[in-house]
Amino acid sequence: YKNLSREVVATTAVACFVVFWNGLIGGFSDFSGVSHEGLLANPLFQMVALPITGFTLSSPSLGLLLVFRTNTAYKRWDEARKNWGMNINHTRDLVRMGNAYYDSSQVTPQRRKEDLERLSLCTWAFVRSMKRHLSPEWEDEQFFKNELYERLPKQQAEAIISAAHRPNRALFDLSCAIENLPMNFMRKNEIHAAVTIFEDNLGSS
Incomplete structure (x- = not known):
């Protein structure tokens, strides 16, 4: 507008x-x-x-x-709605696979809790960064920063906020969180495939 x-x-x-x-x-x-x-x-x-x-x-x-x-405007809106719905579905799928594939045989319950909590937070950080990326700065910038500082470690929050492309930075953190999970590499690659779908949905934004 x-x-x-x-x-x-x-x-x-x-x-x-x-x-x-x-x-x-x-x-x-x-x-x-x-x-x-x-x-x-x-x-x-x-x-x-x-x-x-x-x-x-x-x-x-x-x-x-x-x-x-x-009609053109409606098609664009409908396409955006479908892509956003796809992101929501894949975030659930990613967290589900992380919980199901996690190998708890050689880690403590506390370590499992911390790893899976980091996975869920990094997943949330990507979706939140993408929402901010698609919103006007005056509408969401301050809320975005407050939420990141509230939920994420300070260093991670500052890295996302200062990044040139915030969703890509959040995807990097998500990939690192997945890579640190103790599980078979084939299952880990399957989770990484969901992250690739997130990257595809970003397109040229």
């Missing part, structure tokens, strides 16, 4: 000028329905108006164009 700000401001300014000018020249009706003569009513001044013929002739084409634009 920021790309249309100039057009919107220009259109609004012209519309306000036309309403104000026509009110001064041709008069106006107040909210009570009472008509008032224009303060500058004079034959030398003309009201600003456009012939309706042009709008009548162009309205079918404009209607079709609006329909096409609406």
Whole structure:
């Protein structure tokens, strides 16, 4: 919407000028329905108006164009919704595999808890970083920083915040967390495949 700000401001300014000018020249009706003569009513001044013929002739084409634009916008929204839903499904799948494939035979319960908690936090950090990456800075930046400092170790949070591409940095942390899990390398590769799907969903963002 920021790309249309100039057009919107220009259109609004012209519309306000036309309403104000026509009110001064041709008069106006107040909210009570009472008509008032224009303060500058004079034959030398003309009201600003456009012939309706042009709008009548162009309205079918404009209607079709609006329909096409609406369909395109809906398709883009639907594609984004599906990709976001895919990310949610794969985060659940990733954490599920991490819990199921974890080899607890040579580690303490406390170590298992810490490893899996780090895995879940790194998964959350990626999704949260992606959400911030797709949101306006004024809308989410401060909340994003507060949440990262609250949930992640300070060093990890600062590394993500200062990164040029925050989702990629969060994916790096997630890959490191997966690599540190004690499990068979084939199962570990299967979990890494889910991370690759996250990278694919990022696209060129």
